[in-house]
Amino acid sequence: MRVREGFAFLGLVTGLVVTSSLQAGPASTDIQKLYDGYRALAHIEALVDFGPRIAGGPAERAAAEYIAGEMAGCGLDVQIQEFPQTFYEDYGSVLEVVDGPALSPNTMLYSPTGEFLGVEIVFCGLGNPEDFEGVDVAGKIALMERGAITFASKVASAADAGAAAGIIFNNLPGNMMATLYSMAAIPAVMISQEDGQILMGLLEEGPVSVNLTVDAEYYSSTSQNVIGTLEGLHPDRGIVYIGAHYDSVWFGPGANDDGSGIGGMLEAARVLTRYGHRTQASIKFCAFGAEEVGQGGSESYVMTYMDEIASQGLGMINLDMIAVGDTLNIGNIGWADSALTEYTQEKATAMGIEEWVPWTAGTNSDHVYFEWVGVPVVFLYQFPDPNYHTAEDTLDKIDLPTLEQNGQLATAVLYDWAKNPALRVKKSGALDVVE
Numbered sequence: 210m211r212v213r214e215g216f217a218f219l220g221l222v223t224g225l226v227v228t229s230s231l232q233a234g235p236a237s238t239d240i241q242k243l244y245d246g247y248r249a250l251a252h253i254e255a256l257v258d259f260g261p262r263i264a265g266g267p268a269e270r271a272a273a274e275y276i277a278g279e280m281a282g283c284g285l286d287v288q289i290q291e292f293p294q295t296f297y298e299d300y301g302s303v304l305e306v307v308d309g310p311a312l313s314p315n316t317m318l319y320s321p322t323g324e325f326l327g328v329e330i331v332f333c334g335l336g337n338p339e340d341f342e343g344v345d346v347a348g349k350i351a352l353m354e355r356g357a358i359t360f361a362s363k364v365a366s367a368a369d370a371g372a373a374a375g376i377i378f379n380n381l382p383g384n385m386m387a388t389l390y391s392m393a394a395i396p397a398v399m400i401s402q403e404d405g406q407i408l409m410g411l412l413e414e415g416p417v418s419v420n421l422t423v424d425a426e427y428y429s430s431t432s433q434n435v436i437g438t439l440e441g442l443h444p445d446r447g448i449v450y451i452g453a454h455y456d457s458v459w460f461g462p463g464a465n466d467d468g469s470g471i472g473g474m475l476e477a478a479r480v481l482t483r484y485g486h487r488t489q490a491s492i493k494f495c496a497f498g499a500e501e502v503g504q505g506g507s508e509s510y511v512m513t514y515m516d517e518i519a520s521q522g523l524g525m526i527n528l529d530m531i532a533v534g535d536t537l538n539i540g541n542i543g544w545a546d547s548a549l550t551e552y553t554q555e556k557a558t559a560m561g562i563e564e565w566v567p568w569t570a571g572t573n574s575d576h577v578y579f580e581w582v583g584v585p586v587v588f589l590y591q592f593p594d595p596n597y598h599t600a601e602d603t604l605d606k607i608d609l610p611t612l613e614q615n616g617q618l619a620t621a622v623l624y625d626w627a628k629n630p631a632l633r634v635k636k637s638g639a640l641d642v643v644e
């Protein structure tokens with residue numbers, strides 16, 4: 210068991226509050242048994258078969274239609290919310306030093322295309338606006354180091370200074386995939402720290418020119434969120450959200466990231482619509498698009514329905530990568546109260562899940578905007594996944610027992626939280642609200 214002592218103790222003290230018999234109906238321990246990992250796995254297989262589900266593209270849209278069909282088949286009231294999304298597919302970059310070595314660049318997501326032959330590179334520090342003062346980079350390629358500010362602001366400053374393109378080298382060993390979040394003014398690529406050191410070494414000896422090509426396809430398009438609602442017996446008592454994203458990175462099939470979350474959520478929908486006692490609060494099953502390019506789907510959803518979410522949201526369960534790795538992370542960012550996270554941690558222990566740890570979630574998945582408007586969040590994330598954001602994130606890597614365990618946990622928590630909306634109030638100490 211890899212739980213911090215404080216949390217284990219908390220679980221022992223408060224874990225029993227939750228089964229108060231305010232409402233009749235099956236216990237979540239019975240509900241979770243109805244959850245079938247094989248059915249969740251079948252959804253993942255269906256998603257993977259669409260190919261990489263690139264935000265704004267046809268495979269992502271086909272996956273959305275599949276999810277909408279499955280939700281409707283469960284009897285959920287399905288709504289599709291469209292939002293603008295640039296489709297971007299990378300066909301690769303080439304970077305070589307003239308009369309020197311070939312390097313290994315990664316195109317930065319939302320880099321325009323371009324070809325630059327025999328163009329000089331100029332080192333521009335971290336790419337802060339002041340780093341360009343007195344530097345003649347006009348018409349040349351700005352070489353910048355990762356760190357301190359966003360990639361997008363580095364590239365924007367380089368463009369403002371008149372640079373034709375940008376190269377950013379990592380400040381850690383190896384290379385990485387990086388995004389500019391929206392179409393940049395000039396092409397930009399990412400290289401490894403090692404490749405960066407090669408260029409810096411050559412610059413110490415004199416001027417350096419490179420050949421740089423960025424090849425990609427992009428166009429204005431739309432993505433969509435698929436929202437399935439299961440209305441509660443007393444919808445005025447609030448809404449519990451469960452979310453996962455169905456898009457994938459453009460270079461991988463996204464079986465675990467995040468086919469696993471969608472599969473887990475759709476199986477939860479089947480269990481709760483077919484077998485669940487109707488809950489007090491409503492439940493919204495949210496399949497988000499465009500997560501991999503900056504959480505565009507969940508951002509659009511929360512911004513569009515902010516009043517409803519902020520005033521009625523009892524909790525949000527985010528499932529992103531729940532089926533590979535040996536340890537389950539259960540946590541939230543800390544912007545809203547931790548009632549749902551604590552409840553889920555207690556539930557995990559009560560279910561006999563040994564390999565879980567509390568964590569402070571990052572801001573890199575679909576829970577962010579919910580927590581930002583004050584909704585208690587729990588983010589379930591199994592780790593480590595050695596194939597994260599690679600072409601190897603394939604169906605055969607999915608661990609069925611883990612998928613089933615985490616899906617059962619999510620289903621039980623979702624059911625309890627919607628069955629008894631007072632849980633949030635009790636656990637967060639605000640005793641004068643709701644009931």
Ligand SMILES: [Zn+2]
Binds near residue numbers: 467500529574
């Ligand atoms: Zn993901």
